[in-house]
Amino acid sequence: MGNPQLVLLAGGLYVVLLLTLGLLGRRAQPARTLSEHFLAGRSLGFLVLLLTLFATQYSGNSLSGFPGKTYRSGLSYIMSVTFMIGIVSGYLLFVPQLFREARRGRYLTPTDYLTDRFRSPFLSYTSAVIFAVTLCNFLLAQLMALGHAVAGLTDGRIPYAAGVLGGMVVIFVYEWLGGLRAVAWTDALQGLILMVGLALVVGLLMLEVGTPAAVVAQILEVAPEKAANPSLQICLTWLSSFLLLGLGAPLYPQAIQRIYAARRLVELRKALMVMAVMPLFAITTVVFVGAVGIALFPNLDGVGSDQVTFRVLAYLVDVRPAAALPVLLVMMAVLAAIMSTADSALLSLSSILTKDFAARILGYEGSQAERLTRLAPIFSLAVLAGLGSLALQPRFTLWRLLEIKFEVLIQLSPAFVLGTLHHRGDRRAFAARDMTLGLVAGLVVALSAYAAGIRSLGGIHPGVLGVMVNYAAVLASRGLRLRGQGHPPYDPTADPNPTAAAT
Amino acid sequence: MPRSTKPPEAPSAAVVSEEPRRHRGFLALLALVALLTAPLPFAGAPLVLAWGLPLWLWWSLGMTALLSAVTVWGIVRLWRDDGDGYP
Secondary structure, rough: OOOOHHHHHHHHHHHHHHHHHHHHHHHHOOOOOHHHHHHHHHOOOHHHHHHHHHHHHHOHHHHHHHHHHHHHOOHHHHHHHHHHHHHHOOOOOOOHHHHHHHHHHHHOEEEEEHHHHHHOOOHHHHHHHHHHHHHHHHHHHHHHHHHHOOOOHHHOOOHHHHHOOOOOOOOOHHHHHHHHHHHHHHHHHHHHHHHHHHHHHHHHHHOOOOOHHHHHHHHHHHHHOOOOOHHHHHHHHHHHHHHHHHHHHHHHHHHHHHHOOOOOOOOOHHHHHHHHOHHHHHHHHHHHHHHHHHHHHOOOOHHHHHOHHHHHHHHHHHOOOHHHHHHHHHHHHHHHHHHHHHHHHHHHHHHHHHHHHHHHOOOHHHHHHHHHHHHHHHHHHHHHHHHHHHHOOOOOOHHHOOOOOHHHHHHHHHHHHHOOOOOOOOOOOOOOOHHHHHHHHHHHHHHHHHOOOOOEOOOOOOHHHHHHHHHHHHHHHHHHHHHOOOOOOOOOOOOOOHHHHHH | OOOOOOOOOOOOOOOOOOOOHHHHHHHHHHHHHHHOOHHHHHHOOOOOOOOEEHHHHHHHHHHHHHHHHHHHHHHHHHHOOOOOOOO
């Protein structure tokens, strides 16, 4: 697609920029500590925070996967706009309190909060494993997407394997150099490319294919079922996806670590405000690309539908050769989206292996854990070596196993949402055993359904059913405990400490 | 995994902090608008177009924009950073 020399030149320039930002990130580090490496010294201001949250949340899948989903499901995949906003709504269920706790407890990883709050080795290790598995899934998917994107962008001149390996090396180098500072700065660059790329896509498509109304008119001619009123089952999937993403996605470790890394609350609030509006433009654009794909190429098969973004872009270059440059920028945006998600997942995974496993197994606490700062790049390298080899020879069974990340990750929701609700000294506070019971119950329901081959129950995801059982079990366990202690049933409006109020 | 030796902190009753989820009205509104984003009223009905787009699409996009506005409103008006955050 486009001039190969120009593509290679743009790609080379982009890599040089990323490595330069890595070097600058290294120079900006006042010291080599875990907090500096993994949280940029808790110094991210509004703009960098916004762009890094944006680039992390909008993965390569959002740009190339969502149009494919729209192509297959039809216009009802506009539900993706709703659930991407739902992620920000989901943050409001625990982030305000988590931000305060993180400042107080100097947390580094999401598991640090759970360890500090519940002091249960089972909960801490189980959650660390869940976070690590989720991140492995994310990273593996991004590495594979990176290989395909580079091969597609260069018309196969750089083969898939070289794309995977080259991307891994670049990501590792800038992350090793500057830690989260470098990752956030490169995310900011990638976020900017993404925004410009998306704006260009809309402009070009409106110019060459027509307005949304014109596209819908074409869809009604070639595939009317894809514009039809959604069925009841689709509406239930819509609501289930909202719950799955709204409760699950805010728990992504890389997202939580960006919350920890915010310089001040006011900047975090501003960034989340913009993030709550962003999907109305960004995801609507992506769905529009899929809709244009239906109108232009109504007979694509499964694999073909996954490539609908690239087909639409190739069509644009065919009908208007002058669009080659903007399309190149869009392609770079896809590459940027993949790399920004991969680098964030890698850094977060490295922090979990360093802090949640190595430091705890070795019994290092507080400043002792700083000894492990030098180990972090070794963990990153080991992770890349392992996942890179899988990306080069994808094994189907493991891939299927990793697919269940959201169904599993969402089961940690009660520990964050309900765990941050009360002071740990409050008699109404949830205890470790409440959370453990809920987590086990939720995991059993979600994984059993998945193992039985159930991907949806009347449109509801197994993970959502699991989390409903999970919340019910946590509330029931706490209710029984309070009743056993002779306390009256829970009344959220009651004064938690009547003695203090009286005195 | 070694347990922390830090003693549990005493409950604070003096300072009440603001955050969106402590407002039941806000949570109820958020849940209602999220529910309305799904085009349930249109399920199974024949397709109706308005200004070239399906009516259900206008409905869902409108409710989604409202969801975005309610979320932003919650961040702006209900999220403060006073005290320790616990009621």
